[in-house]
Amino acid sequence: xxxxxxxxxxxxxxxxxxxxxxxxxxxxxxxxxxxxxxxxxxxxxxxxxxxxxxxxxxxxxxxxxxxxxxxxxxxxxxxxxxxxxxxxxxxxxxxxxxxxxxxxxxxxxxxxxxxxxxxxxxxxxxxxxxxxxxxxxxxxxxxxxxxxxxxxxxxxxxxxxxxxxxxxxxxxxxxxxxxxxxxxxxxxxxxxxxxxxxxxxxxxxxxxxxxxxxxxxxxxxxxxxxxxxxxxxxxxxxxxxxxxxxxxxxxxxxxxxxxxxxxxxxxxxxxxxxxxxxxxxxxxxxxxxxxxxxxxxxxxxxxxxxxxxxxxxxxxxxxxxxxxxxxxxxxxxxxxxxxxxxxxxxxxxxxxxxxxxxxxxxxxxxxxxxxxxxxxxxxxxxxxxxxxxxxxxxxxxxxxxxx
Amino acid sequence: xxxxxxxxxxxxxxxxxxxxxxxxxxxxxxxxxxxxxxxxxxxxxxxxxxxxxxxxxxxxxxxxxxxxxxxxxxxxxxxxxxxxxxxxxxxxxxxxxxxxxxxxxxxxxxxxxxxxxxxxxxxxxxxxxxxxxxxxxxxxxxxxxxxxxxxxxxxxxxxxxxxxxxxxxxxxxxxxxxxxxxxxxxxxxxxxxxxxxxxxxxxxxxxxxxxxxxxxxxxxxxxxxxxxxxxxxxxxxxxxxxxxxxxxxxxxxxxxxxxxxxxxxxxxxxxxxxxxxxxxxxxxxxxxxxxxxxxxxxxxxxxxxxxxxxxxxxxxxxxxxxxxxxxxxxxxxxxxxxxxxxxxxxxxxxxxxxxxxxxxxxxxxxxxxxxxxxxxxxxxxxxxxxxxxxxxxxxxxxxxxxx
Numbered sequence: 100x101x102x103x104x105x106x107x108x109x110x111x112x113x114x115x116x117x118x119x120x121x122x123x124x125x126x127x128x129x130x131x132x133x134x135x136x137x138x139x140x141x142x143x144x145x146x147x148x149x150x151x152x153x154x155x156x157x158x159x160x161x162x163x164x165x166x167x168x169x170x171x172x173x174x175x176x177x178x179x180x181x182x183x184x185x186x187x188x189x190x191x192x193x194x195x196x197x198x199x200x201x202x203x204x205x206x207x208x209x210x211x212x213x214x215x216x217x218x219x220x221x222x223x224x225x226x227x228x229x230x231x232x233x234x235x236x237x238x239x240x241x242x243x244x245x246x247x248x249x250x251x252x253x254x255x256x257x258x259x260x261x262x263x264x265x266x267x268x269x270x271x272x273x274x275x276x277x278x279x280x281x282x283x284x285x286x287x288x289x290x291x292x293x294x295x296x297x298x299x300x301x302x303x304x305x306x307x308x309x310x311x312x313x314x315x316x317x318x319x320x321x322x323x324x325x326x327x328x329x330x331x332x333x334x335x336x337x338x339x340x341x342x343x344x345x346x347x348x349x350x351x352x353x354x355x356x357x358x359x360x361x362x363x364x365x366x367x368x369x370x371x372x373x374x375x376x377x378x379x380x381x382x383x384x385x386x387x388x389x390x391x392x393x394x395x396x397x398x399x400x401x402x403x404x405x406x407x408x409x410x411x412x413x414x415x416x417x418x419x420x421x422x423x424x425x426x427x428x429x430x431x432x433x434x435x436x437x438x439x440x441x442x443x444x445x446x447x448x449x450x451x452x453x454x455x456x457x458x459x460x461x462x463x464x465x466x467x468x469x470x471x472x473x474x475x476x477x478x479x480x481x482x483x484x485x486x487x488x489x490x491x492x493x494x495x496x497x498x499x500x501x502x
Numbered sequence: 503x504x505x506x507x508x509x510x511x512x513x514x515x516x517x518x519x520x521x522x523x524x525x526x527x528x529x530x531x532x533x534x535x536x537x538x539x540x541x542x543x544x545x546x547x548x549x550x551x552x553x554x555x556x557x558x559x560x561x562x563x564x565x566x567x568x569x570x571x572x573x574x575x576x577x578x579x580x581x582x583x584x585x586x587x588x589x590x591x592x593x594x595x596x597x598x599x600x601x602x603x604x605x606x607x608x609x610x611x612x613x614x615x616x617x618x619x620x621x622x623x624x625x626x627x628x629x630x631x632x633x634x635x636x637x638x639x640x641x642x643x644x645x646x647x648x649x650x651x652x653x654x655x656x657x658x659x660x661x662x663x664x665x666x667x668x669x670x671x672x673x674x675x676x677x678x679x680x681x682x683x684x685x686x687x688x689x690x691x692x693x694x695x696x697x698x699x700x701x702x703x704x705x706x707x708x709x710x711x712x713x714x715x716x717x718x719x720x721x722x723x724x725x726x727x728x729x730x731x732x733x734x735x736x737x738x739x740x741x742x743x744x745x746x747x748x749x750x751x752x753x754x755x756x757x758x759x760x761x762x763x764x765x766x767x768x769x770x771x772x773x774x775x776x777x778x779x780x781x782x783x784x785x786x787x788x789x790x791x792x793x794x795x796x797x798x799x800x801x802x803x804x805x806x807x808x809x810x811x812x813x814x815x816x817x818x819x820x821x822x823x824x825x826x827x828x829x830x831x832x833x834x835x836x837x838x839x840x841x842x843x844x845x846x847x848x849x850x851x852x853x854x855x856x857x858x859x860x861x862x863x864x865x866x867x868x869x870x871x872x873x874x875x876x877x878x879x880x881x882x883x884x885x886x887x888x889x890x891x892x893x894x895x896x897x898x899x900x901x902x903x904x905x
Contacts, residue, residue, distance in 0.1 A: 156829030156837045186635030188825050190838070190854030223822020224855045326828040329822075405808065405892070406900055413901030419626020419732075422591050426559030427730040434559045435593070452627045489808070490901075491894050498816030498893075499811055 105360045109137025113266045113275040117298040118142050118338025121247035123254030128183035128221075128228060134254035137180040137277075138239040139294055140208050145174035145336040147216075148307040150314045152331035158187035159197040160217040161332060167213050168227040168407035172303045176210040179217045179236065179293050180255050180336055182279075184207060186227050187329035190422070196227040203233060206239035218292045218332050219251035220257055220279060225469070252277035255292060258375050258496055265365040269358035271351050272299040272320040272341045280323075283486030291318070291370055293333040295362060298341040305345055310335045311357050317363035322402035323374040369492045371485045374493030379411050380468045385425075386481040387438075387474040393430045394482035397473070401486075408489035414465030416457070418446050425473060436476030443470060449476070511766045512771040516651035516669045520701040521741025524650035524655030529638025529699045531624075531631060531761040532588035536655035538582040539635070539828050541642040542697055543611050548739040550578035550619075555718045555734035559588035563620040564598040564735060570616050575706040579617040581697050581737055582607050582639065585682075587630050589622040599630040605903050606636060606851040610643035613799045621695045621739060623682060624658055641658050648885055655680035662898055664776050668768040672761035673743045673752050675702040679765045683726075683773030693772055695719070696736040698765060701744040702758060710758050713738045720766035724890040725805035726777040738762070779895030782814050788828075789884040790841075790877040796833045797885035800876070803831035804889075812890035817868030819860070821849050827874060839879030844874060852879070 121139045128135040151161050168175070179200055181186035185194050219227070242250075252262035259279050266275035276295035301309075314333055345355045372380055381402055388394035401407055404424035410417040413432050418439055426432060439447040441463040446455050463469055531538040552571050554564050582603055589596050589758045604618035622630070645653075655665035662682050669678035679698035704712075714771055748758045753868055784885070785831035786804055794842055804810055807827035814821040821842055829835060842850040844866040847857050 125817060154826065154829040155833070155835040156825045156840070185822070188837070188840075188850065188853060188855065190824055191851070192854070222820070224850070327826070329829060330827050366780070405896070409897050409900035412897060415901065417625070419588070419591055422559045422626060423730070423732050426732060427875040428559035430558070434591070437559070437591075447591065447592070447627070450591060452591065472669065489897060491897050492892050493808070493810050494815065494892060494897055497812035498818065 104320060107267050107269060107358060109265050109267050109361045109365045111265060113264045113277070114274045115245040115275045116338070118298045118316070118340030120243040120245055121251040122239050122242035122244060123247065124238045124242055124252035127231045128181055130284050135182040135252060136235045136239050137251035137254040137315065138177065138204065139251060139296065140177045140240070140243055141175070141336060141338050143338060144174040144214065144422055145338050146170065146173050146301055146303050146306050147334065147336045148303065149335070150312045150333045152326050152328060154329050156188065156329045158185055158219060158330040159189055159193035160186055160219045161330060162194065163201070164216045164277040164334070165334065167216060170212060170354070174214050175216060175266045176214040176334055177203050177204050177208055178336070179215065179234070179280050180292060180294065181219050181227070182255055182257055183221040183299070184219060184225050184227050185221045185295070185330050187221045187223040189226055189257065192226055196229055199229065200232050200236065201228065202305055203236040203238070207237050209476060218330070218334070218336060220255065220292055220330055221455055223329060231379055232378045248277060249397055250276065255279040258372055261367050261373050263369045265362050267358045267361050269354045270343070271295060272349055274358045274362050278366040278370060280373065290348045290437050291331060293318070295333065295335045295359070297335070298339065299337050299349060300344040301337045301344065301355070302340040305351060306335060309351070314358060316360050317367040320484045321367045323373050324397060324486060348409050361488060368485055371487050374487045375496045376490040377487040378490055379466070379488040381411060381486050381488070382470040382483060383486060384470060384472040384481065385475065386472060387476045387478060388480040388482070389478040390481050391480045394480055395484065397428040397475070398428050398484045399424050400424050400481050405489055409488070411488035412490045415440060416460035416464040421471065421473060433477065434473060438474040438476065440472040447497050504702050509552045509668050510672060510761060512668050512670050512764045512768045514668060515665045518648040518681070519676045519678045519699045519741070519744060520700045521523040521743030523646035523648055524643035524654040525642050525647065526647055526650065526653035527638055528635045531571070531584055532658070532739050538585045539638045539642050540657040541582045541607065541612040541646065542654060542699065543646055543738060544578070544741050546741060547579055547617065547706055547827060548741050549576050549706050550739045551575065551706065551711050551713045552738070553713055553736045555731060557730050557732050559732045560734040561588055561622060562592055562596035563589055563622045564602070564733060565597065566600050567619045567735065567737070570619060574616060575659065575831065577617050578619060578739055579609055579613040580607050581619045581621060583621040583654070583695060583697065584630070584635070585658055585660055586624040586749050587622060587628050588624045588626045588733050589630050590626040591757050592627065592629050595629055596825065597774045599632055602632065603630065603635050603639065603898055606639040607643070608642050608706040619737060621733070623658065623695055623733055628730060651678065651680060652729060658682040661738055661778050662776055664858045666769050666776070668765050670761045670764050675700060675746050675752055677761045677765050679769055681769040681773060683776065693736060696769055698736065698738045698762070700738070701742065702752060703738045703742040703747040704758070708754060709738060709740055710753070711761050715759060716763040719763050723887045724770045724774050725887060726774060732868065740783045746796070774890050777890045779893040780890040780897045781893055782869070782891040784814060784891070785873040785886060785887045786843035786889060787873060787875040787884065788878065789875060790879045790881060790887070791883040792881040794883045797883055798887065799833050800828050800878070801829040801885050801887045802825050805887055811890070814867060814891040817848070817864060819844060819863035819867040822877060824874065836880065841879065843875040843879040
C-alpha cells in the first residue's frame with residue numbers, strides 16, 4: 100500500500116454519489132423473496148469504462164457492454180444488474196433478452212437503448228425470465244434515489260453473505276463502488292460484478308487507464324477457487340457532477356488513481372473475506388523473483404492449490420505443499436534457494452527446514468488472517484495476492500448450488 | 503483403447519515376474535503399525551528407465567534416481583520404497599539419507615550402491631528416520647520372495663484405501679506393476695509412485711521409449727486435484743529372464759507397448775477410482791479440437807475446476823461450469839460452436855441449451871461413472887482424460903493430513 104492510499108479513509112458505506120441514483124426491487128427472480136434487481140442511473144450522460152472477463156465463453160451482457168462502451172463511451176446513462184440468472188451460454192435468445200432489458204430501462208428513464216449497460220449473475224445456461232424483468236424494471240426505475248446504493252449492493256448478492264460497498268472522498272470528488280463475489284474468483288480478472296461511480300470530470304482515456312490500473316492492483320490480485328466466470332465485469336461511470344476535472348483540479352497519480360484503487364482493493368478483499376465457505380484470509384507474498392510476472396505466476400499457483408487450501412482450512416502448517424505448488428507453477432526455480440515464513444516465523448531457509456516449533460507454526464496457520472512469504476532467492480521482484488482456504492462449506496455450497 | 507489392448511487380459515493381481523523378488527516390512531515409519539517399507543530386487547542387473555515429476559521442487563530420491571538411470575541404465579538391481587516421509591525439501595541431509603538408504607540395500611543384497619534406486623512418499627519437509635531404515639532394510643531384504651509383490655503394493659499406500667497391482671502376459675513375457683496414488687494427481691505426470699517390472703529382454707532405447715509412450719497414454723491422462731507432487735516417479739525394470747527379446751521375439755508395437763500401456767492404464771485408472779474422497783469417476787472427452795494439445799488443455803482445465811468437481815459431487819448437472827472452465831483454458835474457442843453430452847444425453851448444441859429433461863441430466867451426473875463429451879466444433883482432433891469429483895471427504899483428508 101502506498102502512502103497516498105494509507106492517507107485515504109475508505110468507508111464501508113455509500114451515502115450518495117452526486118449525479119447518480121440507485122435502487123433495487125424484488126422482481127421474483129430468486130427462489131425465495133428478496134431483492135434481485137438493481138438499477139443505477141445517471142442524471143446526465145456519463146463517461147464510462149469497463150474491464151471484462153477474458154474467458155472465451157462470455158455471457159450475453161458482457162458482449163453487449165463491450166460493444167456499447169466501445170461505441171459510445173461518453174454517453175452512458177444506466178446499469179441494470181440482475182441476480183439468479185447469468186444469461187451465459189444462452190445463444191441468440193440471450194443476446195436479444197439482454198438488449199430488451201436495456202431497452203426497457205431506456206424507456207423507463209428516457210434515454211437511447213444503447214446508453215444502458217447490463218450485468219447478470221447466477222446460474223449459467225438458463226434464459227432470463229423476461230416477463231418478470233418487464234415488470235421489475237419500471238418498478239426499479241420508480242424506486243431510484245440518491246441513497247439507493249445499499250439496496251443495490253444487497254440485491255446483487257448470490258452466495259455472498261454480506262453486501263460489499265465502499266466509498267472514498269479525495270480532493271472534493273466522490274468515488275464509490277458496490278460488488279458481488281463469492282465463488283469463481285481468479286485473477287484476470289476476479290470473477291465478480293462491480294459497479295463504481297464517481298462525480299469527477301474525466302476523459303475516456305484517463306478513465307479507461309485508471310480502471311485498468313486499479314483493477315490490476317485489486318481485483319486481479321484475488322483468488323478464491325481459480326475458476327473464472329463467464330460474466331466478470333467491472334464498470335466505472337463518471338458523472339462529472341463535482342465539476343472537478345482529473346488532470347486539472349484533481350491529480351491523476353496522487354489523487355484519482357489512489358482513490359479508485361483504494362475502493363477496488365476494499366471491494367476485492369471483502370470478496371475474499373466473504374468467499375464461499377472461507378474461514379481464513381491468506382496474504383501470499385512471493386519475493387526474490389526475477390520478475391513480477393513470475394512472482395505472480397507462483398503466487399497464483401499456490402493460491403489455487405487444493406492441497407495448500409485444505410491445509411489452511413485444517414490450520415495445518417503443511418508448508419511442503421506450498422513448496423510443491425511453487426515448483427509446479429511453470430517458473431524455473433532453484434529449490435535450494437527457497438525460504439518461507441508464516442507471518443514472522445521462518446520455517447525454511449535455502450530449501451531446508453529450520454528447527455522451528457511445529458505448534459507455533461500451526462498456531463500461525465490457524466489464524467483468521469495469515470501472511471505467507473516465499474522468497475525465491477533469484478532476484479528483487481515481488482508480488483502479493485490475497486486468497487483463502489478451501490472448506491467443507493465450500494464443497495457444500497457448490498455441490499448443490501442449483502438445488 | 504486399441505484392438506490390441508482389448509485383447510489383453512489385465513489381471514488385478516501379480517503372482518510373480520521372473521527375475522524379481524519383492525517384500526515389505528513394518529519399519530515403524532508410520533504412526534500406527536503397518537507395512538511401510540517395500541523392496542524390489544532383481545536377481546541380475548536390469549535395463550531400467552524412469553519418468554519423473556516435472557516439478558522444479560524435486561525430492562531427493564527423484565534427483566538420485568535420475569542421475570543413476572542416466573549413468574548406469576543397464577545395471578539396476580533394486581528399488582527401495584518408503585511411505586510416511588517424502589524426503590522432499592530436505593536439503594543436503596535428505597540427499598545423503600537417500601544415498602545411505604540405497605547403500606544399505608546394496609550391502610544387504612550384494613551390489614554397488616549406485617545400482618539401487620529409491621522412492622519416497624509422505625509428508626514433505628521431514629527427514630527420513632535413518633535409525634529405523636537401518637533396521638528395516640536388512641529385514642526387508644531377508645523377506646524377499648517371488649510372491650512378495652502384494653505385500654510391496656500394500657506397504658507403499660498412503661491415503662490409498664486399496665493396493666494397486668496389475669499384470670499382463672503377452673507372447674510369453676510378463677509385465678506387472680504396483681502403484682500408489684490418491685492425492686496430488688495431475689498430468690505431466692500423475693503424482694504418484696509406480697514400479698513396473700518385466701522379464702523381457704529389451705534395449706535401453708526401446709525401454710525408455712516404451713515407458714514414455716505408455717505414461718503419455720495413462721498416468722499423464724489422470725487428474726485428481728491438479729497438484730503435482732515433488733516425488734512423482736514411474737520406474738520400469740527389465741530383467742530379461744524370459745529370454746525373449748523385444749524387437750525380435752516380441753513385437754514392440756503390437757505386443758510390448760500395448761501390454762505396458764494396459765498395465766499403466768489399469769494402475770492410473772485405479773488411482774483415480776481410489777482418489778482422496780472420490781465418489782465419481784469422470785471420463786472427459788474433448789472432441790472437435792484443432793489439435794490434441796488444445797483438446798487436452800481444455801480437458802485438464804475442466805478436470806481441475808473446483809466448481810465442476812463439486813457439482814459432480816452433488817450429482818448436479820450444472821453444465822454451465824464445464825463451459826466456463828473450457829472458456830478459461832487459454833484456448834481460443836467459439837462459444838457458439840460448443841456442444842455437450844452427459845453420456846448419451848445431449849444438453850447443449852452450438853452454444854445453446856437444448857430442451858432436455860433436468861432430472862435425466864442430474865441422474866447421469868449422479869452416476870458412479872459418467873462420460874462427459876464437449877465438442878468444440880473447430881476441427882477433428884480429440885483427447886480423453888480421467889478425473890473425479892471433489893468431496894467433503896477430500897477436504898477432511900487434506901485438512902488434517904499430518905495430524
